[in-house]
Amino acid sequence: MIDLHTHHHRCGHARGNLAEYVAAGRARGLSVLGLSDHAPLWSKPADHPAPGMHMARSAFAAYVAEARALQASHVGDLEVLVGVEGDYIEGAVEAYRTELARHPLDYVLGSVHYVDGRHVYDRTRFEPGFDVAAFARRYLELVRAAAASGLFDVLAHVDAWKGRAPTPWPDVADEVDRTVEAIAAAGVAVEVNTSGLRKVGEPFPSDAFLRRLVEAGVPITYGSDAHEPGEVQYGWDDVSGRLRALGVHRLATFRGRERGFVPLEAVGESV
Ligand SMILES: [Zn+2]
Ligand SMILES: [Zn+2]
Numbered sequence: 001m002i003d004l005h006t007h008h009h010r011c012g013h014a015r016g017n018l019a020e021y022v023a024a025g026r027a028r029g030l031s032v033l034g035l036s037d038h039a040p041l042w043s044k045p046a047d048h049p050a051p052g053m054h055m056a057r058s059a060f061a062a063y064v065a066e067a068r069a070l071q072a073s074h075v076g077d078l079e080v081l082v083g084v085e086g087d088y089i090e091g092a093v094e095a096y097r098t099e100l101a102r103h104p105l106d107y108v109l110g111s112v113h114y115v116d117g118r119h120v121y122d123r124t125r126f127e128p129g130f131d132v133a134a135f136a137r138r139y140l141e142l143v144r145a146a147a148a149s150g151l152f153d154v155l156a157h158v159d160a161w162k163g164r165a166p167t168p169w170p171d172v173a174d175e176v177d178r179t180v181e182a183i184a185a186a187g188v189a190v191e192v193n194t195s196g197l198r199k200v201g202e203p204f205p206s207d208a209f210l211r212r213l214v215e216a217g218v219p220i221t222y223g224s225d226a227h228e229p230g231e232v233q234y235g236w237d238d239v240s241g242r243l244r245a246l247g248v249h250r251l252a253t254f255r256g257r258e259r260g261f262v263p264l265e266a267v268g269e270s271v
Contacts, residue, residue: 002253002262003233004034004083005109005156005191005223010055010063011038014227018063022070024229026078032253032262033232034223035067036083036109042099043092053119064103081106081254085156088112088146096151107254109191109223110152112142112160121199123164133170136161140175147179147186153254154221155183157193157204164199176209184216189252189259192243194235195225203239211246219252219259240264 006021007014018035025033040057041050048056055063064082071080086096086108100108115138118125126132139161146155158179162169183190190213196204205213214220220243224234243251243264250261 001028001030001233001236002032002034002222002251003030003224003226003236004032004081004107004154004221004253005036005085005193006034006226006232007037007085008035010059012050012052012054016229018066018070020229021226021232022074022078022080024226024232025080026074028233030078030233032079032081034081034083034107034254035070036085036107036223037063039084039086039096040099041087042095043087043089060099060103064105068104083107083109083254085109085111086151087114088142088149088151089114090142090145093149093151100151104256106256107153108151108257109154109156110146110149110188111156112139112146115139115142115161120160121163126164126166132161132165133172135165136170136172137175140172140179144179144182147183147188150186152188153257153259154189154191154223154252156191156223157195157225158183158190159205159209160193160196162196162200162204162206173208176212180209180212180216180218183213184218189219189221191221191223192239193223193225194239197235197238198231203235203242207242210242214246214248219261220248221252 038054041054067082143158193204226232249264
């Protein structure tokens, strides 16, 4: 069992240090735990422009070094991966490419958090008259651009536009189809993210979106998006049931930015 999406205190809105997440992963019997805190906001020149959302630029090297040390100290036991969750921000792709290339990483999660200057979980955006369908379409357009950017190994929470959005959600199935095609063409993996379970009562992406991804042959992985150590492996039983129902038998994992797979079934599967 794996969990490729976790945070810790450096981002300014998660609790616990890296060692506590590793301990939680071991306590839950994981075989792979990915450390993937929010990258610095490299779209801005300042050292620490968003202290409650992102770690400082000057903190990133220490984060990677601390994660590498934990990785080295747990060989043969729990495999620790050193990753990061990077933002897809229009106009900042080359800045992210440059910064990511400076550090030895096992994988990079790619997320759309900012849509035309507003954060996806900013609940104040849903003022009366707010066009949720237009927002969802714009979000998915940015996910397609993130896929095509080549910056990322895994796209995170690909329909997080639902977070905080009023229900019923608009039907954007045509836009989802276009997005699945773009993701498949880019060769990037997609995570099933259980912050959706915590925020909207179902994982990101929805079952319908996930089914289309699986049918298109997109590699799937899993992340709890834990913001405290107790959330490591959050919702895994729910997710494993959904994956088995769709015939998914393996999950993508990464080492040195090379993709591999671990079997979902403990026995009888080839890796
Ligand atoms: Zn976060
Ligand atoms: Zn995220």
